[in-house]
Amino acid sequence: MNPLKEQRRIIIIALMVALMGIYLIRLFSMQVIDRKYKDLARNNAIREVVQQPPRGLIYDRNDSLLVYNEAAYDLMVIPKKVKEFDTTDLCNILEITKEELIQRLEKARKYSPLLPYIFAQQIGKEDYGYLQEKLYKFPGFYVQPRTLRAYPEPIAAHILGYIGEVSENQLKEDSYYQMGDYIGISGIEKAYEEELRGVKGKKMVLVDVHNREHGSYRNGEFDVPAEPGSNLWCTIDMQLQRYGEKLMANKKGSIVAIEPSTGEILCIVSSPSYDPNLLVGKNRSRNYAKLLRDTVNVPLYNRALKAIYPPGSTFKLANGLIAQQEGVINRYTYYSCGGGYNLGNHIVKCHSHAGSDLVDAVRCSCNAYFCRAFYNTVSNPKYKSVRDGYQAWKDHINQLGIGQKFNTDLPYESKGVIPTVEDLDREYRGHWHGNSIVSMGIGQGQVACTPIQMANLIAVIANRGYYYKPHVVKAIGSKDNPNTRYNQRMNSGIEPQYFEPIIDGMKLVMTSGTGRFAKIDDIEMAGKTGTAQNPHGRDHSVFACFGPVDQPQIAVFVLVENGGWGASVAAPIATLIAEYYINREVKRTDLEKRMMELNTR
Amino acid sequence: MSNSQPTKFKGVDTQLIVYYIALVVIGWLTIYSSAYDSSQPFHLFDLAQPYGRQLIWIIAAAVLAFVVLAIDTKLIQTYAYFVYAAFMLLILSVVFIGTDINGAKAWIKIGSFSIQPIEFAKFATALAIAKFFSSAKTEKERKTQWITAFILIGIPAVIALLQKDTGSALVFASFIILFFREGFNGWILLAGIFAVILFVLTIVTNELYAVALLTIMLIVAWYFTKGDKMKIIRNIAIYAGFVLFVFAVNFAYNEVLQSHQRQRIDTILGKSVDPKGADFNLNQSKIAIGSGGFFGKGYLHGTQTKLNFVPEQSTDFIFCGIGEEWGFVGCTALIALYLALIIRLIILSEKQRNPFSRIYGYCVASIIFFHLAVNIGMTIGLVPIIGIPLPFISYGGSSLWGFTTLLFIFIKLDDN
Known part of the structure; x- marks a missing residue:
């Protein structure tokens, strides 16, 4: 063979092998060294579709449904992925104009070109089916199923709370959430968010270059099914709640009813309220704004937890207990009255009577008696100073659940006001004594409590000394799985024997005292009226009661703003609640009718 | 079979x-x-x-x-x-x-x-x-x-x-x-390969770089010819040819090729x-x-x-x-x-x-x-x-x- 040609044959083969060698080096770097392409391929072909779990349902204590779910679908858009599409087609499906479509796309782009944006909210089921079929024609758009809350009855709005889209802060705090997810914002929805929301699943779906789905990736090997949220059984008695809301119609105020033996809230009414269905669906934000703007009725405000009132005479019950525990008075301690408690320059007035022992003082709500008892409690010689005496009193009050938050499953409660020694020092510039603050003895002055704190006080009395923190959820997941978070028995710090004179007085209130017109014939009740002074207008009508006295089933606290005397409005409402709950029927139908029709607004 | x-x-x-x-x-x-x-x-x-x-x-x-x-x-x-x-x-x-x-x-x-x-x-x-x-x-x-x-x-x-x-x-x-x-002739093939290199250089950078490269090569070649006039003339002719080629490529790329063709070349x-x-x-x-x-x-x-x-x-x-x-x-x-x-x-x-x-x-x-x-x-x-x-x-x-x-x-x- 020609040596030149032999040489060239070798050159040719060498160059070919060398070139292929370069290719293999290139392939090695692309396939083995560089991770970039693997990530790109994942994004290209596999779309992780989030499977939203259904939110847990909420039942009342008797298995009646309070909250359930309805499916709805949002059309989401990722502006960066939008390509040319038939706008008329989409406009027709969504029934919007082309201008609107362009406007929405513009908004979405402004929000973020890469993040999903809700292009059309809560599309109905029929439209959804139609849209799903045509979706491949609209690259960059996809449908996100949503859970909408629905309420068989428009009651218990405050306590159930509502859900709404997560805020940007929440997104940052909790990686569970993605833009557009719903989260509990108030009430049970907020307190039990983690139980209700369940666990999101994911589905790996193969998507082709036209954004069409081609079934699951590797037969669903990597799919994680969504875990539905846990159902909740709340302590609310739906019928009682409904009844309470009816009674509170056209009134401002609250009802809180507690089962004393468990701390379970049987009904909790804050009036005016709103229809929970208003805060669901397309019109949520509009309705929300409307409710928010209503500064007269403030329907979103949960008075039962947040509003603080001077508790009035019902507070005397607490003071009567503390004074006994501190050894200042006993059942038979007699204080003369003579029309009031003399402060020297001022008299805390009382109705005209000679005087009373503890039981009678409770019955007739003697101001003089409880002023003196309070004075003697804080000025007790066993303490070095009135400061120490006051501190001892305050510790008792706090132990009775007043002046601090319960921190249970009722979000956004107020602490109330029980001034600290330092507060009083500030207020009186360091110079104060028992009589400076004596109006606290009758539930006026510096003290202010929330309705739920007062209801809890009545539960303590009904239990003769202890309580369970008031809460609204009984069982989680299944009815056999009780909510054990709040089953710690709280000691009130008052010995059981000191409750008897108080309860005896409260019994008399119902038979021969201020509450006698609200008496229930076949149930022995113990009650206490109150009239909370209101500097802004008519006094608030207050009533607290529990019954039956021997085996208490219910403790009720009612406050009707501007209702006047406790006996006139709050007492009938509170006893009607008790009667309805205990007997399941109300015999005092005239009173019931009058209360329902009463308008104090 | x-x-x-x-x-x-x-x-x-x-x-x-x-x-x-x-x-x-x-x-x-x-x-x-x-x-x-x-x-x-x-x-x-x-x-x-x-x-x-x-x-x-x-x-x-x-x-x-x-x-x-x-x-x-x-x-x-x-x-x-x-x-x-x-x-x-x-x-x-x-x-x-x-x-x-x-x-x-x-x-x-x-x-x-x-x-x-x-x-x-x-x-x-x-x-x-x-x-x-x-x-x-x-x-x-x-x-x-x-x-x-x-x-x-x-x-x-x-x-x-x-x-x-x-x-x-x-x-x-x-x-x-x-x-x-x-x-x-292997030299002609080599010239062809060199032309491809110049082509890439012209498009990726610009024609001046290609001309600069050619000029440097000419000067280096000049040093090695040691005064052989024939070789100098030959080298200058080759140089001129390549410079012409560079400008032709530049012209063709910018004026003759259609934009999608240009893009394909750009991409690669x-x-x-x-x-x-x-x-x-x-x-x-x-x-x-x-x-x-x-x-x-x-x-x-x-x-x-x-x-x-x-x-x-x-x-x-x-x-x-x-x-x-x-x-x-x-x-x-x-x-x-x-x-x-x-x-x-x-x-x-x-x-x-x-x-x-x-x-x-x-x-x-x-x-x-x-x-x-x-x-x-x-x-x-x-x-x-x-x-x-x-x-x-x-x-x-x-x-x-x-x-x-x-x-x-x-x-x-x-x-x-």
């Missing part, structure tokens, strides 16, 4: 046959995988599916192979020019009567399927070149033989360009490998980085291959190729499917298989006593190698995206039959 008719095809090269069958089978499996959808029923001969049609073409190719093996080698040699002329006329007629597919007017429609005659022009040209170089020449003819040879490969290339089929036109440049083997040279624009195809192709990893995703488990992310996934970009599902291991094996085939072709060619057979063998090796290098090169971004098939593997009857004929003519020649 060698077993079926042992007497007639006694000397048929078993290695080549095995390589051929292996490549065809790999091709069909890859085509099947790219259309595979577990939710769809599978029918082997489903003509609605590319794998179904490819199977028909494979069977036809087998028949074609037997026919080629049955032809008398003398006839092949004798009628080489005639075959060449006939196919040139055929591809020329396509320019006028052809059907437009994907912007190239390169197809003849017969009933429901189309044929791309240019695929057959490759072996026809190889025959003509083999005949031309093997025939005895006068001294005068020897002087002009390179011009004639370039004309022979230039005719189909120009016709392919007229069909707007740039890829096929470039394929005819593969004959230069043979020309080199047959004694074509790394000038533009718009992943959804001009280099979408290349990007998707690289993602598919790159995501294969070392061992691949497994047969039928590719996602990129199956979900249409890769364009032309069973024709020009079929290598993506192999890269994705079989990974680096599969790519290496496939390239090794091709190299084995090509090297076997060269070794057998060199053994031929008949120069016609030897030259033809080189042509086959050159054409297959060129396809291999350009096709794989483009899928991994080393070569501009030029639409030419991967021999024996890409989907399509015309290319499979063209390559089958090309290869089996050599197998037949070698048999004798």
